[in-house]
Amino acid sequence: MKVKLYNDVKQLAAQLDSDSYQHLMQRINGGIVLQKMQARNVAAVHDGALPFLKSSLVAVPDAVLREDKAWIAQELKRWHNFSHPALWKFDRTVEYEGKLYLQGPRLEGAPLSLHSHPFSVSNTIVFLEESLSFLQMIHDSGYIMGSLKPESIFWKDHACFVDIGLEFELAKKYHQPGMPLQINWEYQPPEVFLSAQLTPASDIYALGIMTWEAIVGQTFDKGEGITELMQWHQQSYPVSLRQGKKGLPVELSALLEGMCNKSAQHRIKIEDALKILHSLRKEHVKESPAAEVVKTSRIQLPMQHTSIEMIRVPAGSFMMGGADEDGAADLDDLPAHKVTLSKNYYISTTLITQEIYFMVMNDNPSRFTGPKRPVEHVSWFEAIQFCNALSRWLGFPAYYRIAADHVECIPKNKGFRLPTEAEWEFAARAGLNTKYAGGNHLDEVGCYEGNREFFGCIPVGQYKPNAWGIFDMSGNVMEWCWDGYDEYSKKEQTDPQGEPDELYKIARGGAWNRDDKDARLKKRKWMQKSVQTDYLGFRVVREA
Template sequence: MQTLQPNTLLQGGRYKIIKTLGQGGFGITYLAIQSGLEREVAVKEFFMKEFCERDSATSHVTLGMETSRDMVKRFRAKFIKEARNIAKLNHPNIVRIIDVFEENGTAYYVMEYAKGGSLGEKLRKKGSFSKSIATRYITQVAEAVGYIHQRKMNHLDIKPDNIMLSGDDNVILIDFGLSKQYDATTGSQTSSTPVGISEGYAPIEQYQIGGVASFTPETDIYALGATYFKMLTGITPPSAPSLLEDGVSIESLKAKRVSKNVVDTILHSMYSKKKDRFHSIEDFLQGLRDYSNSNKVKSLISDKEEMLVLNEKVLTFNINGVSFEMVRIDSGSFFMGATSDMEETEEELEECEYIVQSIYEKPIHKVTLCNYYIGRTVVTQKMWTAIMGANPSKFRGANKPVENISWSDCLVFISKLNALTGKVFRLPTEAEWEFAARGGNLSRHYRYSGSDTLANVAWCDITSEYDTTSDVAKKQPNELGLYDMSGNVYEWCSDWYGDYSCIAQHNPMGAKYGESRVARGGSWLDASVLCRISSRSCFSADTKDYFIGLRLALSE
């Protein structure tokens, strides 16, 4: 018998054991009744199952063989020290210690009882959580961890099974058995007990001797990211050693339609090297705030309802009997360029005779944009004709994209449109175009605009039946309700073409001068690699061809 039996009394009847809640390598947790206050509590008993034994008649615990007795005594002392350290903490999302005592040859501490069970149990039943619920839970855990970090303490074992839920569905961080306290001045550990490892949640430094000898917020931040990943996907992350080469895969996050802000938060928490992770809980929480601010409505609604909300962000114009729509793009930040989901496949390299397109899409850099509007579709031939009085296109069709127009022709068209509407339409910047193509703040990190399957969203060399453009809005839209941002026709942007910079930028306008103008999106005659969202092309401003058109933008 390893566990105490139901109705066992402790402390002279002050606590009565009801049942066993769980057992780990270092202890057993019970549900008990505190007799004086007649309330349920959780009692944790120090019991190293590999070394301790219990007398079934007396419940007395012996500390194993002579060779291991000193080690077990050290851990029992740490167990008591853990209880006393936790008792000094006062945070709504950290378990509250009620009592600590020694009895039956071992040690116990008494905690408030979390009636909602653990996040681990809930995940095993539900599979995963919605983005809004997972974000609320992980925010509360992060705030608790930030509190202990202020006191130079690392938890070192954050995972769903160590996060409990109160009766009102708020989280309670428990199990500080592996935690370490560090000297407030030097940052060095004040104990030398071994560091445990929870596979999937422990970063690489916990596998290394001396890896957490100094206070390091990044270690717990890794575990927060891993726990967030688990809550969103239902999948336990791979162990840290297996991630050294390729890092965290985002495919399972993409399958759950998780926004880019969330993916970025998880990736920046779970980098293998500490120097690449968030360096404080405040940084981690800021990533969550960026997500929450950009998803105030989205996090609580279904995909069908989401499209209704998007429709409320549309401006409709009617010019000379032709209507067109401009979709509002909420302000946000993203990483521009050849992110990991944009790198060429072997097949794409063969298509392009091993010309690596993505070298022109680097370095990846952070871009922040203000609100703006962009056309739901490219400008059609009927719209161009309504403004200009003539149709220059080679492939005729009222609902086909206008093409065979130069960058300079676009400026003339826009000038006339502005005179008719009193608005200030313009070409989108290259950054605005890419952010919109990626789905803005609703991005699901697709390779092409709206899907990872090219045929679903793009008219291009391998998906078009005929050697011609196609009517707009016949394929599925992207997350923002925008059509044909991959394939059909290239779309002129306002920027001069120039090399990217690694420096973070706010509303970038592109190079100050150059020889050609940016065009994005690929066309009906292009290979799939040129239809990737991050793919860049350029043409001289006077180029006219039957594969280049335009999409309008409008500042808010």
């Protein structure tokens, strides 16, 4: 996929000598990534220079659209069923002026093709580790990317792939014997020019060349046409590659040379490369808690291809509560105190949606209906009942023992449950000390009364997630926690559960009808557990 990106419609219109959005969109019809501008019902495109706004639309190549629609649906389903931290996941398909787009979370950063700053050693290690891990998942599933190119890999501290090899699969499907394979030849290894046979080793080579370019900070001049491309790739060590080696650790340079080996048979294997990178990471990459969150679990529900995506949160310690840097705090948020969570756990990346709630409970109590909107108007007790019902439906032992209105935990059971207040805040912080979950600018990370476009909650995952990929922890709807309300103390705690209060329960996270103060990630609220309101929902956790 060739990525053409813009962001500011008015600015681009001026460049095209037009202030007509309609005319502008006709001129851009080859664009790949489209944006829905906040508070405007127009589409815009991003050039990588400005931050993305809400969600992104990635276009399916025109060549794909001209072919079998059933095949397209099959391939998109394959994409949607993959799960990897480095893979961009779309939520739905959108048709616009005869083109098909995949809509999903806002893409961060820019494609490698638009990066002008050379990769540092630490960037190179992180990029390769994440990208090779992604390729390993693709190859283990029996597929090959086949047409890797820098336009399809976004980078901003982490790698994000916006392709799973659709063009290559299309080329294979309609390839005629004796004719050249219709693929991108710029990053193909020497053996492909001779045999046109792509293998997993071809992907490793392509990624190696692109990484060299990222280190140097420019695209290598490989010539034009297949003949010149073949001559460039057959060189033992092009001058441009030797220049990229300056300042690299010997082990990293050797790894890249192994990825770009001219012989597919002697090219380094992914598992061996990952072992080297793991060792290099310890010495050259400054770790943050966010880097530990690498394992994603998608719980597939047995109906309608719906899933609950959960992120593994590592055990750790943090200072819970306290005032923000600007001094903002309520009495209930104080004092700051050290909390240790001794066990890893999974937490759902989004609030429980109405679609999922209805599938499990055969009911939708929400006021603002929509399958991808968070379920709201549920009491604390109803959230507990949902957790047990979901556990039983998916074959897990129920975590809660319910007797009338009394609820007890069964810690040995590994079913779904509500997060404790400490687990909620630890996940919301994601190893950082920002004012809101995901940053210090609420307009970027959550829906609240100051930026909402409509009256009511919105579909989940529309704003920027936090550093661990968790959405809507500062806005949309508030979230029930397990704990009963209790005042904080200065005493250190390990795995706190809160008071067994049978009347008042903790709710966290801000809401669409609340101000920015309620969206602070340290802000505490408590409500009677029987409360049902249109700004209160929940998410779930499980033991890891």
